[in-house]
Amino acid sequence: xxxxxxxxxxxxxxxxxxxxxxxxxxxxxxxxxxxxxxxxxxxxxxxxxxxxxxxxxxxxxxxxxxxxxxxxxxxxxxxxxxxxxxxxxxxxxxxxxxxxxxxxxxxxxxxxxxxxxxxxxxxxxxxxxxxxxxxxxxxxxxxxxxxxxxxxxxxxxxxxxxxxxxxxxxxxxxxxxxxxxxxxxxxxxxxxxxxxxxxxxxxxxxxxxxxxxxxxxxxxxxxxxxxxxxxxxxxxxxxxxxxxxxxxxxxxxxxxxxxxxxxxxxxxxxxxxxxxxxxxxxxxxxxxxxxxxxxxxxxxxxxxxxxxxxxxxxxxxxxxxxxxxxxxxxxxxxxxxxxxxxxxxxxxxxxxxxxxxxxxxxxxxxxxxxxxxxxxxxxxxxxxxxxxxxxxxxxxxxxxxxxxxxxxxxxxxxxxxxxxxxxxxxxxxxxxxxxxxxxxxxxxxxxxxxxxxxxxxxxxxxxxxxxxxxxxxxxxxxxxxxxxxxxxxxxxxxxxxxxxxxxxxxxxxxxxxxxxxxxxxxxxxxxxxxxxxxxxxxxxxxxxxxxxxxxxxxxxxxxxxxxxxxxxxxxxxxxxxxxxxxxxxxxxxxxxxxxxxxxxxxxxxxxxxxxxxxxxxxxxxxxxxxxxxxxxxxxxxxxxxxxxxxxxxxxxxxxxxxxxxxxxxxxxxxxxxxxxxxxxxxxxxxxxxxxxxxxxxxxxxxxxxxxxxxxxxxxxxxxxxxxxxxxxxxxxxxxxxxxxxxxxxxxxxxxxxxxxxxxxxxxxxxxxxxxxxxxxxxxxxxxxxxxxxxxxxxxxxx
Amino acid sequence: xxxxxxxxxxxxxxxxxxxxxxxxxxxxxxxxxxxxxxxxxxxxxxxxxxxxxxxxxxxxxxxxxxxxxxxxxxxxxxxxxxxxxxxxxxxxxxxxxxxxxxxxxxxxxxxxxxxxxxxxxxxxxxxxxxxxxxxxxxxxxxxxxxxxx
Numbered sequence: 051x052x053x054x055x056x057x058x059x060x061x062x063x064x065x066x067x068x069x070x071x072x073x074x075x076x077x078x079x080x081x082x083x084x085x086x087x088x089x090x091x092x093x094x095x096x097x098x099x100x101x102x103x104x105x106x107x108x109x110x111x112x113x114x115x116x117x118x119x120x121x122x123x124x125x126x127x128x129x130x131x132x133x134x135x136x137x138x139x140x141x142x143x144x145x146x147x148x149x150x151x152x153x154x155x156x157x158x159x160x161x162x163x164x165x166x167x168x169x170x171x172x173x174x175x176x177x178x179x180x181x182x183x184x185x186x187x188x189x190x191x192x193x194x195x196x197x198x199x200x201x202x203x204x205x206x207x208x209x210x211x212x213x214x215x216x217x218x219x220x221x222x223x224x225x226x227x228x229x230x231x232x233x234x235x236x237x238x239x240x241x242x243x244x245x246x247x248x249x250x251x252x253x254x255x256x257x258x259x260x261x262x263x264x265x266x267x268x269x270x271x272x273x274x275x276x277x278x279x280x281x282x283x284x285x286x287x288x289x290x291x292x293x294x295x296x297x298x299x300x301x302x303x304x305x306x307x308x309x310x311x312x313x314x315x316x317x318x319x320x321x322x323x324x325x326x327x328x329x330x331x332x333x334x335x336x337x338x339x340x341x342x343x344x345x346x347x348x349x350x351x352x353x354x355x356x357x358x359x360x361x362x363x364x365x366x367x368x369x370x371x372x373x374x375x376x377x378x379x380x381x382x383x384x385x386x387x388x389x390x391x392x393x394x395x396x397x398x399x400x401x402x403x404x405x406x407x408x409x410x411x412x413x414x415x416x417x418x419x420x421x422x423x424x425x426x427x428x429x430x431x432x433x434x435x436x437x438x439x440x441x442x443x444x445x446x447x448x449x450x451x452x453x454x455x456x457x458x459x460x461x462x463x464x465x466x467x468x469x470x471x472x473x474x475x476x477x478x479x480x481x482x483x484x485x486x487x488x489x490x491x492x493x494x495x496x497x498x499x500x501x502x503x504x505x506x507x508x509x510x511x512x513x514x515x516x517x518x519x520x521x522x523x524x525x526x527x528x529x530x531x532x533x534x535x536x537x538x539x540x541x542x543x544x545x546x547x548x549x550x551x552x553x554x555x556x557x558x559x560x561x562x563x564x565x566x567x568x569x570x571x572x573x574x575x576x577x578x579x580x581x582x583x584x585x586x587x588x589x590x591x592x593x594x595x596x597x598x599x600x601x602x603x604x605x606x607x608x609x610x611x612x613x614x615x616x617x618x619x620x621x622x623x624x625x626x627x628x629x630x631x632x633x634x635x636x637x638x639x640x641x642x643x644x645x646x647x648x649x650x651x652x653x654x655x656x657x658x659x660x661x662x663x664x665x666x667x668x669x670x671x672x673x674x675x676x677x678x679x680x681x682x683x684x685x686x687x688x689x690x691x692x693x694x695x696x697x698x699x700x701x702x703x704x705x706x707x708x709x710x711x712x713x714x715x716x717x718x719x720x721x722x723x724x725x726x727x728x729x730x731x732x733x734x735x736x737x738x739x740x741x742x743x744x745x746x747x748x749x750x751x752x753x754x755x756x757x758x759x760x761x762x763x764x765x766x767x768x769x770x771x772x773x774x775x776x777x778x779x780x781x782x783x784x785x786x787x788x789x790x791x792x793x794x795x796x797x798x799x800x801x802x803x804x805x806x807x808x809x810x811x812x813x814x815x816x817x818x819x820x821x822x823x824x825x826x827x828x829x830x831x832x833x834x835x836x837x838x839x840x841x842x843x844x845x846x847x848x
Numbered sequence: 849x850x851x852x853x854x855x856x857x858x859x860x861x862x863x864x865x866x867x868x869x870x871x872x873x874x875x876x877x878x879x880x881x882x883x884x885x886x887x888x889x890x891x892x893x894x895x896x897x898x899x900x901x902x903x904x905x906x907x908x909x910x911x912x913x914x915x916x917x918x919x920x921x922x923x924x925x926x927x928x929x930x931x932x933x934x935x936x937x938x939x940x941x942x943x944x945x946x947x948x949x950x951x952x953x954x955x956x957x958x959x960x961x962x963x964x965x966x967x968x969x970x971x972x973x974x975x976x977x978x979x980x981x982x983x984x985x986x987x988x989x990x991x992x993x994x995x996x997x
Contacts, residue, residue: 641919641948643948643969644866644867644948644969647866647870647948647969647970647976648864648867648870650973651866651870651973651976651977652866653973654974655870655873
C-alpha cells in the first residue's frame with residue numbers, strides 16, 4: 051500500500067470516529083436513546099458521554115495532524131486535547147482503583163437510565179479508560195521514530211481488545227460488567243487505532259518483526275488474561291450455583307427428616323397406646339429430642355428467607371403441640387387406661403395437628419423443589435455460558451497463535467532464504483574482494499615500480515597522502531617526510547608554479563607532459579615532464595601527479611642542440627664554400643672563355659687576312675692554336691655542366707626509356723658509322739629525371755659509338771633487366787674496350803684510358819653519368835676486355 | 849668612332865677590346881651596320897644613352913639596338929639594362945645581352961629587367977661571328993622598331 055493511500059484510510063477512519071462521537075454526544079444532549087445506543091442489540095449497553103467526548107477529541111487531533119494549517123496553533127490544540135483524553139482515562143481508572151466517585155462521570159450529563167449492571171452512573175468501563183490513556187499517548191507521539199514500535203504494540207492491543215469485546219458482546223450474554231463495552235465503543239476504538247496507525251506511514255518500516263511478534267504476544271497474553279478472568283468468574287459462579295443446588299437438597303432432606311420424626315412421634319405414641327410396650331416410647335423419645343435440632347438446621351439453611359421463617363416458626367409450634375398431645379396420650383394410658391386414651395385419640399386432635407405439620411412440610415418441600423429446579427437451570431446456563439466463552443476465546447487464541455505461528459514461520463523461512471542469499475552474496479563478495487585485492491595488488495605494483503614519480507594529494511590543500519618510490523628517489527625525500535605535507539611546504543615546487551597549474555586545472559585545461567622545473571631536497575633544480583589530473587573518491591577531491599625526470603634527456607637534447615648548432619655552422623661554411631665555388635665556376639665560364647675566343651678569333655683573322663703571306667707550316671701552326679683553343683672551350687663547358695649537376699634537384703617523371711634511346715640515337719646519328727648495327731632490347735620505363743637520364747644515355751651511347759667506330763662492323767646493344775628493387779640498363783659495344791684493372795679510374799673527372807689521338811674526348815662524360823646515376827640512388831659500373839669491347843651497366847631504383 | 853649627326857644603328861657596350869673588335873669586324877663584314885658606337889663601360893654607355901657627361905649635347909636619337917656585355921668595370925651591364933628599361937625615354941630601345949655566362953640567375957634577371965634577347969658568346973670564332981652577324985641582321989634590318997624612334 052502506498053503512503054498516500056494509508057493517509058486516506060487514516061483520515062477516513064478519523065472522520066468515522068468523529069461521526070460516532072458527535073452523534074452520541076447529540077444523543078445524550080437531546081435524550082435520544084437511538085443515538086446513544088446507535089446500534090440496537092439486545093443486552094447491549096449505551097456509549098457513555100465521556101467516551102463520546104474522547105472519540106471526538108481524538109478524531110480532531112488526528113485531523114489536525116493531517117491538515118495542520120497553522121502548525122504552532124495546531125500543535126498546541128492537539129497537545130491540550132491529548133491531555134484531556136489522558137485525564138479522562140486516568141481519572142476513571144483512579145475512581146475504580148480507589149473506589150471513589152469524584153463526579154467526573156456525570157460531569158456533563160446525568161445518566162438516569164443507567165442499567166443495574168453498571169456500578170456507577172455514567173462511568174465508562176476500565177477497558178475504555180485504559181484505551182483512552184494509550185490513545186492519548188499514541189496521539190502525542192505521532193511521527194516520533196523512537197516510540198513507533200511501542201505504539202504499534204499498544205495500538206494492536208487496543209484493536210485486539212476491541213475485537214474481543216465486540217465478540218464478547220455478541221456471543222456471551224452474561225459478560226462481566228468490567229469488560230462490557232457498547233458495540234459502537236468497541237468499533238470506535240478499533241477504528242481509532244487503525245486511524246492512528248495509518249496516520250504515520252513513514253514510520254511503518256521502523257516496526258521490526260520482533261515488535262510485531264511482541265504485539266502478537268501481548269495480544270495472546272491479554273487473551274489469556276481475559277480467559278483467566280472469565281474462568282475465575284465463571285468457575286466462581288458455577289460453584290455458587292452448585293452450592294445453592296446442594297443447599298436446596300439439604301433443605302429438602304432436613305424437611306423429610308422432620309416429617310419422619312413427626313411420624314415417629316405419632317406412631318410411637320400409637321404403638322404404646324395399644325401395646326403399652328416401652329420400646330415404642332423409645333422411638334417417641336428419640337424423635338422428640340432430635341426434631342428441634344432439625345428445625346434449627348432448617349432455620350439455619352433458610353436463613354434470610356422470610357416466608358420460610360414464618361412457616362418454620364409455625365411448624366415448630368405445631369410440632370411442640372403434637373409432642374405435647376402424644377405425651378398426654380401416654381400419660382392418660384398409664385393413668386386412666388386404654389379406654390380413656392382411646393377416647394382421647396378419637397377426639398382427632400392429634401390427627402389434625404399432624405395434618406397441619408404435613409401441610410407445612412409439604413409447602414416447604416414444594417417451595418424448595420421449585421428453588422432447586424430454578425437453581426439447576428441456572429447452573430446449566432452457567433456451564434453453557436462458560437463453555438461458550440471458553441470456546442470462543444479458545445478459538446480466538448488458536449486463531450491468534452496460528453497467525454503468530456504463520457508470521458513467525460513466514461519470517462523464519464524468509465530469513466532462511468535471506469540467509470542463503472546472504473551466503474551466496476557473501477561468497478560473491480569474497481570473490482569480488484579477492485579480485486579487488488588482486489587488482490589492487492596489480493595497481494600498487496604499477497604504482498610502486500613505476501619509473502614515473504606519482505603522488506596523490508588531497509584538494510584543495512594539496513597535502514600528499516601517498517607517493518611512490520620513484521618520486522621519493524627523484525626528490526630525495528623519505529615517505530615519512532612527505533606524507534601529510536604539501537609539495538610547496540617541502541619546497542619541491544615553487545608556489546607560483548603550483549598555483550599556475552592549479553588554475554589551469556580549474557579551468558579544465560589538461561596538463562600533460564608539461565615541462566617544469568622542480569627542486570631536489572638538496573636544493574638543486576631539475577626538469578621533469580609533469581602531468582596532473584583530478585579525481586574524486588567518496589565525495590572528496592584528489593589530485594594525482596606524474597613527474598618524469600628528464601635531466602638526462604635534457605642533457606642529450608642540449609647535446610643535440612649543440613651538435614645542430616655546430617652542424618649549422620658547418621653547413622653555413624659549406625654553403626659559403628659552395629657559393630664561392632659557384633662564383634668560381636661563373637668566373638671560369640665567363641673569364642676563361644673570353645681569352646679563348648680571342649685566341650681562336652685572332653688566329654682566324656690572321657688566317658683570313660694574311661693567308662697569302664703564310665706558308666703551309668705557318669697555317670698548320672695557326673690550326674693547332676685554333677684546335678687547342680676550341681678544345682679548351684669544350685673542357686670548360688663540360689666542367690660547367692658537371693658542376694651544375696650538383697645544384698639541380700631531380701624532377702621525376704615516368705620516362706619511356708625506349709623512346710628516349712631512339713631519340714638519342716637519332717641525335718648522335720652522324721657520329722655512327724654507316725655499317726654500325728644497333729640492337730635495342732627490352733627497355734623498362736622508369737621514374738626518373740628525363741633530362742638527366744637523357745644525358746646518361748647520350749654519354750654512354752656516344753662513347754659506344756666513338757670506341758667502336760674503328761671496327762669494321764660496330765655493334766651496339768642496349769637493353770634492361772627488371773629486378774626486385776631496381777632496373778639495370780646496359781649499353782654494350784664491340785669496340786676498343788679497356789683493361790679492367792683501370793676500371794676504378796673510369797668515372798673520375800678528366801680521367802681517360804685512351805690517348806687523344808686514338809679517341810677524342812674531355813674525360814668528363816662518364817663522370818657526369820656517374821654523378822647522375824648516383825643522384826637517382828643507383829649504381830654504375832662497367833665490364834670490358836681490351837680490344838673486344840665494353841659493357842656499361844647502370845641501375846635505377848624502382 | 850663616328851660622332852656625326854647620323855643615326856646610331858648599333859650601340860656596342862663591351863669592355864673586352866678583342867671581343868669588341870671581333871664583333872665589329874663580323875658586323876662590318878656582313879655590311880649590317882653603318883653606324884656602330886662602341887663604348888667600354890656602363891658609365892660611358894649611360895652617359896651616351898641619356899646624353900650626359902662627355903655626351904652632353906648629343907642629339908637625342910635612340911640607337912636601333914644596344915648590344916650589352918654584363919661583366920664590365922664601374923657600372924655593370926645589369927645596371928645599365930635596369931636604367932634603360934626603367935626610363936620612359938629609353939625603354940623602347942631593344943637591348944640584346946651578350947655574355948660569356950650561361951648562368952641561370954643572370955638570364956632570369958636580364959629578362960625580368962626587360963632584356964629583349966640573351967646571347968651566350970660562343971667560344972668558337974666561327975660561331976661567334978655567325979651569332980653576332982645574325983643578331984645584327986635581325987635587330988637592325990628585320991626588326992621594326994617603335995615609330996617615333
